Amino acid sequence: MKQTIVRSVNELPTYGFGSRTGPWWGAMAFIALEGMGFAVAIAAYLYLYAVNPKWPINSPPPDLWPGTLATAVYVLSVIPNELTSRWAHKLDLRGVRIGLVIMSLIGLALLVIRGFEFAHLNARWDLDAYGSVVWFVLALHTTHLATDVGDTLVLTVLMFTRHAKPRRFSDVTDNVFYWNFVVIAWLPLYVLLDWTPRL
Amino acid sequence: MSDIAREPARDLRDNKLEQSELAALLLEIWRTPSGWLGSLTSVDHKVVGKRYILTAFAFLVLGGLLAVLMRLQLAGAERKLLSPDLYNQVFTMHGSTMMFLFAVPVMEAFAVYFVPLMVGTRNIAFPRLNAFSYWTFLFGGCFLWIAFLFNVGPDVGWFAYVPLSSLQYNPGKRADVWAQMITFTEVAALAVAVEIVVTVFKQRAVGMTLDRIPVFVWAMLVTSFLVLFAMPSIVVASTSLILDRLVNTHFYDTASGGNVLLWQHLFWFFGHPEVYIIFIPGTGMVSMIIATFAGRPVVGYVIIVLSLIATGFLSFGLWVHHMFTTGLPQLGASMFTASSMLIAVPSGLQIFCWLATLWDGRPVYRTPLLFVLGFFAIFVLGGLSGVMVASVPIDMQVHDTYFVVAHFHYVLIGGAVFPLVGAVYYWFPKITGRMLSERLGRWNFWLAFISFNVAFFPMHILGLMGMPRRVYTYTPEMGWDHLNLLSSAGGAAFAASFALLIANVVLSLRSGALAGDNPWGASTLEWATSSPPPPYNFSRIPVVTHRDPLWAGGGNLPVVAGLSVERREVLLSSIADAEPHTREASPEPSIWPLLTAIATTIFFVGSIFTPWSVVWGTPPIAIALIGWFWPTGSKEDEE
Numbered sequence A: 001m002k003q004t005i006v007r008s009v010n011e012l013p014t015y016g017f018g019s020r021t022g023p024w025w026g027a028m029a030f031i032a033l034e035g036m037g038f039a040v041a042i043a044a045y046l047y048l049y050a051v052n053p054k055w056p057i058n059s060p061p062p063d064l065w066p067g068t069l070a071t072a073v074y075v076l077s078v079i080p081n082e083l084t085s086r087w088a089h090k091l092d093l094r095g096v097r098i099g100l101v102i103m104s105l106i107g108l109a110l111l112v113i114r115g116f117e118f119a120h121l122n123a124r125w126d127l128d129a130y131g132s133v134v135w136f137v138l139a140l141h142t143t144h145l146a147t148d149v150g151d152t153l154v155l156t157v158l159m160f161t162r163h164a165k166p167r168r169f170s171d172v173t174d175n176v177f178y179w180n181f182v183v184i185a186w187l188p189l190y191v192l193l194d195w196t197p198r199l
Numbered sequence B: 001m002s003d004i005a006r007e008p009a010r011d012l013r014d015n016k017l018e019q020s021e022l023a024a025l026l027l028e029i030w031r032t033p034s035g036w037l038g039s040l041t042s043v044d045h046k047v048v049g050k051r052y053i054l055t056a057f058a059f060l061v062l063g064g065l066l067a068v069l070m071r072l073q074l075a076g077a078e079r080k081l082l083s084p085d086l087y088n089q090v091f092t093m094h095g096s097t098m099m100f101l102f103a104v105p106v107m108e109a110f111a112v113y114f115v116p117l118m119v120g121t122r123n124i125a126f127p128r129l130n131a132f133s134y135w136t137f138l139f140g141g142c143f144l145w146i147a148f149l150f151n152v153g154p155d156v157g158w159f160a161y162v163p164l165s166s167l168q169y170n171p172g173k174r175a176d177v178w179a180q181m182i183t184f185t186e187v188a189a190l191a192v193a194v195e196i197v198v199t200v201f202k203q204r205a206v207g208m209t210l211d212r213i214p215v216f217v218w219a220m221l222v223t224s225f226l227v228l229f230a231m232p233s234i235v236v237a238s239t240s241l242i243l244d245r246l247v248n249t250h251f252y253d254t255a256s257g258g259n260v261l262l263w264q265h266l267f268w269f270f271g272h273p274e275v276y277i278i279f280i281p282g283t284g285m286v287s288m289i290i291a292t293f294a295g296r297p298v299v300g301y302v303i304i305v306l307s308l309i310a311t312g313f314l315s316f317g318l319w320v321h322h323m324f325t326t327g328l329p330q331l332g333a334s335m336f337t338a339s340s341m342l343i344a345v346p347s348g349l350q351i352f353c354w355l356a357t358l359w360d361g362r363p364v365y366r367t368p369l370l371f372v373l374g375f376f377a378i379f380v381l382g383g384l385s386g387v388m389v390a391s392v393p394i395d396m397q398v399h400d401t402y403f404v405v406a407h408f409h410y411v412l413i414g415g416a417v418f419p420l421v422g423a424v425y426y427w428f429p430k431i432t433g434r435m436l437s438e439r440l441g442r443w444n445f446w447l448a449f450i451s452f453n454v455a456f457f458p459m460h461i462l463g464l465m466g467m468p469r470r471v472y473t474y475t476p477e478m479g480w481d482h483l484n485l486l487s488s489a490g491g492a493a494f495a496a497s498f499a500l501l502i503a504n505v506v507l508s509l510r511s512g513a514l515a516g517d518n519p520w521g522a523s524t525l526e527w528a529t530s531s532p533p534p535p536y537n538f539s540r541i542p543v544v545t546h547r548d549p550l551w552a553g554g555g556n557l558p559v560v561a562g563l564s565v566e567r568r569e570v571l572l573s574s575i576a577d578a579e580p581h582t583r584e585a586s587p588e589p590s591i592w593p594l595l596t597a598i599a600t601t602i603f604f605v606g607s608i609f610t611p612w613s614v615v616w617g618t619p620p621i622a623i624a625l626i627g628w629f630w631p632t633g634s635k636e637d638e639e
């Protein structure tokens, strides 16, 4: 077809932050579908809870300390996470590097705590339906956590190489954004796993 | 020739370039690398979309062959073609192949090909994820079929109810194969859904405001949201099933506090929206075809779009209607009956809009439109039997009979396959540059339409006569043989109509009339570029000022200038009013999506045999993903 140029986009930037980028919307979509995954898992838990007269079925509830400790770390992690985001928006490479290293260490620490959470569930997955569903929920969140920690580690390394271009700062803010979701997704799971069996 | 073009300046733009020069430069950066290795790295949505479409149709043929086998078996009483065990595998394979490897993927495949063209961008969002999605789908489908060839095909029905599918009643690997095939296809579908959402939200051409989005794109957007919110449920279901079978969990084991109805809830929470995931894209195709062949914009655009959205929401309120016979609380059953009937409203509204469009336009009865008219007839009948089974007392009677088999084939084939074949006739010229034969097309249509009804209408009666579904044979005393024979004859003729379609495709590829850019005089952007479109889709990104841009412009396309011709770049714009704000890099070809899909396949298939695959299967995936995302120093990466 014959074309007529009616407009120029010469001056537009080649990267942006937040909702002005494709990857941010991609992260949103993944948050939606993973959030739905958690919602379904919670629903399955509650369904089994509702159909069983005794809950937990054959075991004591999980020990409280690992989940509670983890929850504290999640909540506090929001602070360095937010700082990392600010540094990234300012294209402050040094700050971003520090922030990412801290976030990587927090992520690894949470994975270690996660090991204790599993060990203190007080029910094996093959004990009964209760054991199955708590392992399932916790494993689902572990996959989610491990993926994000892996992503953070790679990004951290990347920011120490020559590839640390302006566009990568936008990736850092997406990583920050996603971490907030990891934290928010955990809170209802904490209540579900550690407190529902005590009702 | 401009001087800028010759200078190796870092940032060459398209502003001052002549068409031919611009096209050559764009081709150089956007083309898929040559050679077979190069073709494996392709991230072009059209290349991937074409592969997706072809693969989905290959699965249609395979699923269709199984259908023919079943009809041969059932053509008379006590025939011995298929053993009972093989029959169980065959109907399960047929249903699973049709639903998971054909109907859903083929719709997504059309979206992968056409949504970027219709919204006027150069590639889909996350093109590497798109390539990964295709490979995952392909490997998942092959996995199911290879298992079937080794007599490990699933035999538990396409919804694999527990306890039939639990280890106790299904030792061996058949149900595991089913569960993992689900995981494969859901991963693939979720990936495409994410891409479509982001493409539609962020990559629309300048000025394509929300009320100028083509109806098919709306339909795919709604479908993608259904996928995002429905599929996680089936992933939870299939994973928990395989865990029960593999590592001894007790989700569905009543003796240890599990519950079998949990499966039905999880399955149908996905399964009902699934029907709309298949049907909504079909209605999107119908709207596009009707507007073009009526020669006027579709009547009630806003009503149609709102109906699509309403259908999407309502489809989540319906799942329990598949479970009426499980003994639900009275009030619950009434509510779900009401919502089952309610969902007929938006579909009805759409039908009125289409009829009004045809009424008010000057319809040209070419093959695509014929298939749409066939869709009307069949779908309305399917809707009628649907309203019947939505009522609990009737459902109690006909549940698990051939009445239901008739109903869902009317809905699925009427609602999705007829529009789809119409869409093939409609868009084939764009994809290949050649027209399909109109004469063969008419034969194709009439054969399909008549034989479809011959094949499936008698099943209603058989169902009312009490013939249950999923039986490998029946005795002569039942008096079911005449109708079954009729149905089988119809089924064979219906299969032949697809042979005709394939013949038409093959012949037309070689000697069909050349199509030109816009053979139907249609109004949407995919027709503004050449047929087949070049790798970069549009040499300049269109500016949209009207809902039907090609009818408004008078042969002239307003465009923007200022994009790079040195690296792959797409234009991002704001969600509501499509104001451009960023020139974002678009990824180049890469082999890593394929390698990631291979690693994923090893992980999924391995997990059927040992839980340890989770341990040794993860590192390869992680490595492949790092390879995928690590910058290569290309112009796309370094900005």
Ligand code: HEM
Residues within 6 Å of the ligand: B064, B067, B068, B070, B071, B091, B092, B094, B095, B096, B098, B099, B103, B156, B157, B158, B159, B405, B409, B412, B413, B417, B455, B468, B469, B470, B471, B472, B491, B494, B495
């Ligand atoms: C040549 C065309 C087709 C014929 C002759 C055919 C025939 C049949 C028959 C006879 C059954 C019932 C098997 C039984 O209950 O024993 C069946 C089941 C089914 N068909 Fe088709 N079919 C065709 C096309 C399709 C298409 C295009 C779809 C989907 C888009 C589809 C989806 C299904 C599903 C989901 C089932 C249920 C399987 C189960 O019970 O697990 N069919 N088909």
